[in-house]
Amino acid sequence: MDDDGSILRLFRRCLEADGHRVSTARSAAEAEAALGRNVFDVCVLDLDIGGDSGLELLPRLREWAPWMRVIMATATDDVGTALSAIRIGAADYLVKPCDPSQLSHAVAQQVEARRLEQRVLALEGERGRRNEIDLSTSNPSLSATLDMARRVADTDATLLVLGESGTGKTVLARAVHEMSPRRNAAFATVSCPSLSADLLASELFGHVRGAFTGATDNRQGRVQIAEGGTLFLDEIGDLPMAMQPKLLRFLQDREYERVGDPNTRTANVRVIAATNQDLKRMVAEGKFREDLYYRLNVVSLTLPALRERREDVLTLAEQILLQLAVRYDRPARRFTKEAASLLSLHPWPGNLRELRNAVERAVIICESDAITPEHLPFGRAAPSPGQALRAGDPVSLEELERAHIEAIVAGTTSLEAAAKLLKIDSSTLYRKRKAFDGVTVI
């Protein structure tokens, strides 16, 4: 942003030569219009833009695009002004005239800082993600699914991951992202059941200040956080009907508007959706748009229930045991024959989540190197599954809550039904369950 056309041309040439996409503005009004049209990572802002003062404009820029890093350009080496700019939110300053290498360097630094910020956001969301999760399997059908996942990972094809709750849909979606050329950008999750249609639109696409009560600032949506990366739409079967046309348009054209902002934006994201519901049936029942279903279902990856891949149960249990024993610094290193046989026979209605929880509990309570049936929730000395944990048992409130929630989820057909029964909203239920997995959903 500068009112001097020759400076704008010079800066543009220099930055484009470095591979950046550049827009220029000669006034505050032009800047505001440009910010409405595009998402910018960095702004080089002149101290004096015609009638507008760069210093006065800076707080407004911070409001319009809080994520944007602003480099103040000053004509004099005036430390006081530079300090004022930094105090009100500039990330750096340049003294003009500057040579192209100084400009290149300053912008590259801010682009890198922005990339790191995005990465931190992504990693926060992935905290608890088990890097060490091994996707190998001896099950032929899962093996074929994983082969397909590897083949499509480096394309931008929309993926639909299907499978019962706890079969590892989120883990597979992240693995596809990690195998894709988008791995250095964010993997952003949107949990579809967690919000009303209105709030979901803001969560996905962002909003501008004043768009609705409580919208006190401009907020970037998950689509923007995922720019260059992957957008994961979890529990897509719970996407409110009112949101379905908006998502359809986004999938078709990668175009969207922030809530309260008439400007259309485009995004470069790969979309992966997941559900444990029968979308085809939902289409037949009129609960899910058919056109959206076909848009999402470009490639579908179906994960089998754990009971359908019994050949993997022991290997998985042993891997989880070793990881968690190290993490908790506990002595358990193996399962006795009896415990192994119990693990192999258990029906695992909660799939990998239940397996992980069972092994985690065993690792924590086992005092020796071998886990025996007594350490397993469905072992001899433990209460039978029908009784499970009861109020008054000598366990923590958290353990009781977790057991109760998982039992209710196992006995209901959808998360929504479980949430209704538990008298909490679906978003709380969704976040609690992900927190049990050690995953913080951003």
Ligand SMILES: Nc1ncnc2c1ncn2[C@@H]1O[C@H](COP(=O)(O)OP(=O)(O)OP(=O)(O)O)[C@@H](O)[C@H]1O
């Ligand atoms: N291959 C694996 N090895 C070990 N643990 C796994 C594996 N895959 C998934 N898990 C664990 O199982 C739990 C459930 O995984 P995930 O959240 O991916 O399932 P999901 O199908 O997305 O569940 P939901 O439908 O309830 O959201 C997590 O704790 C995850 O770490």
